[in-house]
Amino acid sequence: MFRTTLLVSALWFIAVPALGQSQDPLGQLLANFDRIDVNGDGVISNAEYGNVQAARWSQIDRNGDGYLGEDDFPRAAASRARAQLAEIAYLDTDGDGRISQSEFINGPAPVFVNADQDGDGALSQPEVAAAASR
Ligand SMILES: [Ca+2]
Ligand SMILES: [Ca+2]
Ligand SMILES: [Ca+2]
Numbered sequence: 001m002f003r004t005t006l007l008v009s010a011l012w013f014i015a016v017p018a019l020g021q022s023q024d025p026l027g028q029l030l031a032n033f034d035r036i037d038v039n040g041d042g043v044i045s046n047a048e049y050g051n052v053q054a055a056r057w058s059q060i061d062r063n064g065d066g067y068l069g070e071d072d073f074p075r076a077a078a079s080r081a082r083a084q085l086a087e088i089a090y091l092d093t094d095g096d097g098r099i100s101q102s103e104f105i106n107g108p109a110p111v112f113v114n115a116d117q118d119g120d121g122a123l124s125q126p127e128v129a130a131a132a133s134r
Contacts, residue, residue, distance in 0.1 A: 024132070025111055026111065026115065026128060026131050026132035027132050029044070029052075029111075029115075029123075029132075030128045030129055030132050033125055036048055036052060038051065042124065043122035045121065045122045046106075046108055046112060046121055049108075049109065050105045053104060053105045053109060057104065057105065060072065060104070061101065066100060066101055067098045067099060067100055067101070068085070068098070068099040068100075068104055069085070069099075070085065085099075087110065088107075088109075090107070091103050091104060091107035093107065108121075111131075114131060115127050115128055115130075115131035117130065
């Protein structure tokens with residue numbers, strides 16, 4: 001049960017930021033902004049966001065095969081699994097039909113792209129705050 005909750009929140013975090021989940025990914029990003037901004041330049045780069053994704057990977061790749069797939073979701077959630085995987089299918093940059101750990105970590109997460117209003121590839125604190133209040 002606990003693991004299931006962890007996995008679902010982790011996936012909501014990356015895949016569906018705007019659905020008003022009680023787990024508030026942008027709020028967490030805002031609260032931890034200075035810690036995530038490792039080089040202290042005042043913005044969170046995709047690489048810095050990748051550190052967050054990397055820290056979460058072990059929760060996401062539940063079966064530990066190095067890829068994010070349907071088998072990493074609870075069996076009962078198969079249809080939701082497919083929907084969420086479809087939403088992040090663009091992360092499969094080598095086109096092998098599965099999302100590897102490095103594709104997951106290096107690719108821009110939907111939450112990142114949505115919050116990056118000026119499209120400069122980095123998140124400023126006001127951008128995160130604005131996205132969090134949407
Ligand atoms: Ca930075
Ligand atoms: Ca897996
Ligand atoms: Ca791939």
